[in-house]
Amino acid sequence: MTHSTADRMPAPQPSALATRLDFAQALARRCGELALREAAGLQISSKGVHDVLTQADLAVERLIRQEVAQAFPGDRVIGEEMGGQEAVEADGDCWLVDPIDGTANYATDIPRWCISIAWLQAGQPAVGVLFDPVLNRLYSAAAGSGAWQDGRRLTARTTDRLAGATVELGWSTRRTAQQYLGRAAALLTAGAAFTRRGSGALGLADVAAGRCDGYAELHINGWDCAAGVLLVSEAGGRVNPFFTNQGIHSGGLLVASTAGLYDALLALMTDQ
Numbered sequence: 001m002t003h004s005t006a007d008r009m010p011a012p013q014p015s016a017l018a019t020r021l022d023f024a025q026a027l028a029r030r031c032g033e034l035a036l037r038e039a040a041g042l043q044i045s046s047k048g049v050h051d052v053l054t055q056a057d058l059a060v061e062r063l064i065r066q067e068v069a070q071a072f073p074g075d076r077v078i079g080e081e082m083g084g085q086e087a088v089e090a091d092g093d094c095w096l097v098d099p100i101d102g103t104a105n106y107a108t109d110i111p112r113w114c115i116s117i118a119w120l121q122a123g124q125p126a127v128g129v130l131f132d133p134v135l136n137r138l139y140s141a142a143a144g145s146g147a148w149q150d151g152r153r154l155t156a157r158t159t160d161r162l163a164g165a166t167v168e169l170g171w172s173t174r175r176t177a178q179q180y181l182g183r184a185a186a187l188l189t190a191g192a193a194f195t196r197r198g199s200g201a202l203g204l205a206d207v208a209a210g211r212c213d214g215y216a217e218l219h220i221n222g223w224d225c226a227a228g229v230l231l232v233s234e235a236g237g238r239v240n241p242f243f244t245n246q247g248i249h250s251g252g253l254l255v256a257s258t259a260g261l262y263d264a265l266l267a268l269m270t271d272q
């Protein structure tokens with residue numbers, strides 16, 4: 001039997017998201033290897049109080065930008081260290097990257113930091129990849145295709161009460177000590193335990209992986225959380241409309257948790 005060309009279906013072309021997902025996963029691993037190499041003899045500078053920069057942050061972001069330009073010419077990149085926001089509309093398409101999230105941990109040899117790479121379409125995370133080189137854990141998500149860690153499907157917890165919950169409360173000097181302490185007190189008063197471990201991205205990965213019930217921060221930047229919020233939503237958790245509210249350009253309040261905890265945690269974080 002002969003087959004006409006019409007009978008031979010073309011091989012299914014990977015979707016644009018699948019292509020970018022595969023690219024980001026391989027790149028995140030290369031970035032992690034670079035960061036591990038750069039850790040020896042680290043040069044550390046300060047961007048401000050409790051805000052450090054290392055030459056590794058810059059080297060990793062340069063690698064990301066170089067690889068994106070080669071693989072996807074014309075794609076816009078916004079990065080924590082080299083910016084790029086001015087070229088991207090709030091509802092635009094871009095790569096949003098944090099070359100090393102948890103830089104203070106990285107700079108002091110505390111083993112909790114990661115590479116965060118996200119691809120946004122129409123201003124919303126569509127592909128998210130985190131690589132934790134210390135534990136060799138690769139987290140990935142594409143919109144509508146679930147959240148994964150090293151090939152294992154991730155599912156957020158079903159916790160629906162603050163009493164007994166564990167929440168990571170991210171901190172920076174971008175909000176006042178009184179504001180932070182007020183939220184910490186409210187969590188403790190509600191019977192929740194709180195922690196702060198210095199990497200918003202890995203805090204979000206823990207929510208997606210069912211290791212923590214929520215991650216909240218009064219102000220976080222888009223590059224810190226773009227990949228992590230997609231992991232949480234694809235793992236069945238809930239996230240506030242961070243990227244609808246100018247998340248690309250100005251950052252802001254982030255609440256990400258199990259579906260059952262979301263309303264209570266959002267109320268606690270927004271209660272003046």
Ligand code: LIP
Nearest residue numbers: 101102103170171172199200224
């Ligand atoms: C960190 C964030 C974290 C925040 C830290 C710091 P960086 O990002 O992931 O949420 O609480 O202060 O901003 O600066 O290490 O990339």
